[in-house]
Amino acid sequence: MAGTNGKVDVPILKDLTIDNITDNVHLINSQSSDARLKYVLERLVSHMHDFARETRLSTTEWMAGIEFLTAVGKKCTDVRQEFILLSDTLGLSLLVDSIDHPKPPASTEGTVLGPYHTHDAHDLSTGSSISADPGGEPLLCLCTVKSTDGKPIQDVKVDIWETDSKGSYDVQYESYTGEKPDGRGIMRSDKEGAFWFKAIVPVPYRIPNDGPVGVMLEKLGRHPWRPSHMHFMFEKQGFDHLITALYLRGDPYETSDAVFGVKESLIVDLGTVNAEQAQKYDVKEGSKLLTYDFVLVTDEETKKLRDEEALKAMKKLGRENMMIINGQLVPDVD
Amino acid sequence: MAGTNGKVDVPILKDLTIDNITDNVHLINSQSSDARLKYVLERLVSHMHDFARETRLSTTEWMAGIEFLTAVGKKCTDVRQEFILLSDTLGLSLLVDSIDHPKPPASTEGTVLGPYHTHDAHDLSTGSSISADPGGEPLLCLCTVKSTDGKPIQDVKVDIWETDSKGSYDVQYESYTGEKPDGRGIMRSDKEGAFWFKAIVPVPYRIPNDGPVGVMLEKLGRHPWRPSHMHFMFEKQGFDHLITALYLRGDPYETSDAVFGVKESLIVDLGTVNAEQAQKYDVKEGSKLLTYDFVLVTDEETKKLRDEEALKAMKKLGRENMMIINGQLVPDVD
Known part of the structure; x- marks a missing residue:
């Protein structure tokens, strides 16, 4: 029952039923010469169809799904990505990161990117403050970045972002234009692999729950909170791109992150700046201190x-x- | 490793991996008291995660997917539903219709609704024309609607829609306001279950391929054509809602419908209006004739x-x- 239509035998697409439609959709989709596209589509269609068959999805439920996805799309703007939020809250983002960026034991684990990374952050010199929020609790951050064999990596591009003391990223304010980013900065590691900067102590915040994803969480009886954290993204030729975050130990949402991002190896205990550090880094003695040694994996090893x-x-x-x-x-x- | 958070034991959501994240997402999603919502979500998350695991989905591919879905959402307007088009072109719509509206052998089969049904159609008296397009080839339609035991059903609401002779639905024109629907009409069956109307001979048309779904079809090497057809929707208290369409035999796309809707039982051979009919229905002798006897299934039987x-x-x-x-x-x- 197959005719020829150029590249492949095309099935006679008629009288398709619950039982034969999936194979026929696969056949008509298999005309592409892109082996990867074909495989990804084949798996996608199989899972979508199996989902409908296993749930005996009703037309009403299907339409509710269409309307939900449309609302998610409509909620997206240049500074808000509701589909990423959906992916985050269903655990897909963390899963994809784990698949694509496997980590050998001695390296820093990755976690969800989240929807708030921007390309607006300025290049800052070491020692700068990434936050201009006077309401935040000052935090001195002393970090290094090394390879798995313990050698410092120089000139790594480190992109850092966190919310203000109210739990909002700069882009979440209506007045945001992109010209004066706050809670963001790009640093470069020095010869010793070190980079240090001033920031504020992260606070827990709610993921934006005034959209369709918020409605979904509400229906599922889930809270929208993320535990206090600071995002980091590392880029250096020859090394696998690392997207990660550091979490504060003891946060009330440490074990119930709405987007499943927390890993024990990424939880930090904040310290206190001593007299020597206070003088060296020009901050108040006794203020909060975050130290962390990041470890990148080579592209090859990854x-x-x-x-x-x-x-x-x-x-x-x-x-x-x-x-x-x-x-x-x-x-x-x- | 589970704490208590109100209704259910909530897992410690930390250190989630490729292998354990799915079960943990299920657990946090199982707090709802809605058994159906829980089951549908559980199947959805399982399939999404398995899709990522089986394809080893990369971050780049995931982001391409996020951007694709966002573009699909952005393309949706009051008169264009790109998510329905996506569902149609991946065979999901036909599958859901088959699941939700099973048909016993003697009844009329259903098919895809498509994205162009509106609520703007006017109630027309029997014998009216649903099309004002002078470029279309006149078509006389003589139909009946009966139950599976062969009895006529009176006062069935029959919603009919088709494109104009250029293959466009009224809503596809920029000038469309909803006040003057064309190619649409709502009829009521009479005591004999009969309804008749004037229309134009349907033509094949391309589903809108100027959006993300068009890009997808292009990448898959698929054409965007639908064979000539006319849509029908039947509503009557006590009977299962029937969404169907009639297709013209011999259409060049009869066996390669872009949305998988064609069924042999829905293909019609157009006839010719004879002298008697021409006089009775006030149309030209020799013009095209469509006759079809629809059979509805009771709610109970369905x-x-x-x-x-x-x-x-x-x-x-x-x-x-x-x-x-x-x-x-x-x-x-x-």
């Missing part, structure tokens, strides 16, 4: 680990006919 | 069939612990 984990996972799933081409998992068609 | 099919499907999937409450499939927690 790629090796990612490929190994992918093939191991496929084997576990009984999908032995998979291979990796240019870092992308695709079916082996030979 | 519900019985839907429930049976749902439990049969669950049995086939090995999910024996499912039950149906108020027509909704949920896990049996007792």
Whole structure:
């Protein structure tokens, strides 16, 4: 029952039923020459259809889903990404980060990017303050960035962002124009891999819950809180891009983060600035201190680990006919 | 490792990994008292996560997906529903219709609603024309609507819509305001279950492919054409809502409908108006004629069939612990 339509045999798409529609959608979608696109679409369609079949999804529920997704799309602006928030609150973002950025034991773990990273942050010199909020509790941050063999990495681009003392990112204010970013800064590590800056002690905040994702959390009986944290993004040629965050120990939401981002290795105990540090870094003695040593993984090591984990996972799933081409998992068609 | 947070034991959401995140998201989502919502979400999250795990979805691909969904949302307006178009082109809409509106052998099959049904159509008296397009080829439509036992059903609300001769629905024109619908009309069946009207011969058309769904079809090497058809929606107290369409035999896209809607039982051979009919219905002899006898299924019969099919499907999937409450499939927690 297949005709020829250019590249592949096209099925006769007629009289499709609950039981045969999925295979026919796969067939019509398999005309692309992009092996990865074909595989991703095949899995996506299979899961969407299985979801409908397993739930016996009703037309009313389907329409509610269409309306929900439309509302999520409508809520997105240049400074608000409601689909990322949806992905975050359903655990998908953390999962994808874990798949794409596997970490060997000695390295710094990654976590969710969240919807509030911008490209507005200014390059700041070491020692600058990333926060202009007078209401925040001053925090001195002394950090280093090294490779897994313990060597300092110089000139790493470190992008840092946090909320103000009220729990809002700069972009969340209506008056935001992008010209005067606050709670953000880009630093470079020095010869010793060190970078230090002034900030404010992070506070817990609610993810924006005035949109469709907030309605969803409410219906599910879930709170919208994220524990206090500061975001970090590391970029350096030859090393895997690291998106992570540090969390404060003892936060009331430490074990119930609305977006599933907390990892024990990323929780820090804040210290206190001593007299010597106060003088050296020009801050008040007794103020809060955050120290952390980040460890980056080379691209090579990450790629090796990612490929190994992918093939191991496929084997576990009984999908032995998979291979990796240019870092992308695709079916082996030979 | 679970604490208590009101209704249910809440897991310690920390150190979530590729392997344990799904169960933990299920746990935090299980606080709702709505059994159906819980089940639907549990299946949705499982499939989303399995999709990411099976494809080893990369951060770049995930972001492309976020941007695609955002673009789909942005394309939606009061008169354009790009998410329905996406669902249609991935076969989900047809699947959901098949699940929700099972049909016993003697009844009229359903098909996709499509994104162009409106609530603007006027009530028209029998014999009216639903099309004011002078460029269309006149078509006389003589239809009846009966129950599965062959009895005519009176006063069924029949909502009919089709494109103009250029293949566009009224709402697709920028000048559309909703005040003067064209290619649409609402009829009522008479004592014999009959309704008749004048229309134009449907033409094939492209689903709107100037948006993200068009880009997707292009990447997949798929054409955006739908075969010539006319939509019908039937409503009558006590009978299952029927959303269907009639297709013209011999259309070039008869077996490759972009939204998978064609069924053999819905394909019609157009006839020719004879002298007697020409006089009776005040149309030209020799013009095109469409006749069709629709058969509706009672709510009761549909519900019985839907429930049976749902439990049969669950049995086939090995999910024996499912039950149906108020027509909704949920896990049996007792």
